[in-house]
């Protein structure tokens with residue numbers, strides 16, 4: 338089967354590469370010519386474990402290619418049967434989902450569509466967007482005086498960056514909103530590598546909503562636990578014990594119960610905002626979603642507040658930061674809590690020595706150059722001579738570092754751990770002043 342995938346970000350490239358692996362002929366399209374150039378050169382422009390090897394194997398075996406326009410991809414060779422739309426849907430300034438890339442992709446499809454096609458929207462889009470996509474495609478077809486048949490499918494993606502290939506190939510479920518039994522049959526054959534029990538068919542609006550509801554639920558759990566952590570700190574409880582007790586309750590379960598320095602990334606923040614926006618537009622006042630976002634915004638400042646409280650005037654201080662990506666195993670820095678911290682520190686005229694195993698270049702291009710901001714390629718160099726270390730991402734290399742060496746390199750033995758990576762007893766034994774999230778503080782070493 339020939340497939341076209343529009344957008345070569347995390348979702349598009351993973352979709353294209355994985356479906357090519359099963360023998361389909363896939364053309365991945367991106368309007369960013371330099372990105373296409375990079376992909377044609379055998380390089381993936383972001384870090385995702387395993388994808389580069391799988392991509393290059395598919396290219397070498399002739400099943401995967403890249404194009405800079407949907408027109409070129411749809412026109413060349415055999416007629417495409419399925420076209421995925423996997424472009425970004427970032428927040429607009431008012432919090433709604435910016436659908437301009439989706440509209441661009443839909444119109445490109447309408448301008449080039451030749452035969453019957455399944456138009457599958459994988460981007461996360463507000464409920465009802467499939468109707469707008471259908472209208473955009475139809476408008477372009479009408480301009481050409483053509484009427485090839487096309488069917489809409491909503492197939493929101495649930496992959497997690499850092500585990501994207503496995504999540505695509507072995508998903509918990511595949512949500513498929515379809516408008517006809519024929520579309521359902523065709524999606525079933527596309528996903529025939531999965532046990533059919535994992536395919537959940539439904540109407541298109543419910544499929545679009547299922548994605549937002551899932552992300553909002555996960556964001557809610559995070560904000561809920563951050564709120565519990567903030568209360569624990571004030572009443573002398575330890576959120577780690579509380580988490581373990583809660584997670585053993587089969588009605589609650591252990592996932593997504595970790596307190597920390599707030600959620601970031603390319604999905605939760607914008608999806609909670611977009612859901613709030615279209616809920617409000619529908620006449621409903623979303624109380625829980627407002628609170629989830631408010632708690633998260635507050636949580637992103639917690640590490641800075643702890644540093645300021647314990648270091649006092651920051652203008653002559655140097656702070657080391659471990660972790661710049663919004664979570665481990667990805668170079669994605671969109672809305673990363675570390676960025677908020679860096680900007681707050683720079684505003685307070687502190688110097689920053691930042692380390693990350695994968696996301697330095699991404700951070701540099703997101704934040705630009707600042708006189709007080711140094712990027713270090715070694716985690717111990719970042720700590721050298723600093724007045725404090727802040728841990729912002731739970732990369733594996735930060736889990737068991739040489740903590741004694743860290744303490745000796747720090748000018749002042751203060752660590753603020755935004756991810757609760759280390760044991761309180763160990764940090765006390767090593768002589769740190771150690772502040773984490775929702776756990777008792779260890780103080781006295783630096784005084």
Ligand SMILES: NC(=O)c1ccc[n+]([C@@H]2O[C@H](COP(=O)([O-])OP(=O)(O)OC[C@H]3O[C@@H](n4cnc5c(N)ncnc54)[C@H](O)[C@@H]3O)[C@@H](O)[C@H]2O)c1
Nearest residue numbers: 344346347348367368369424425426438441442460461494
């Ligand atoms: N990243 C994730 O973990 C994840 C997971 C699930 C769902 N999603 C959703 O999937 C969608 C895509 O996310 P992403 O992170 O892969 O996006 P991304 O921002 O990483 O990539 C999108 C790509 O689309 C390209 N593009 C934009 N307009 C185009 C057009 N008209 N034609 C061709 N290419 C075009 C851009 O140049 C870019 O390379 C979003 O709606 C997102 O919410 C993302």
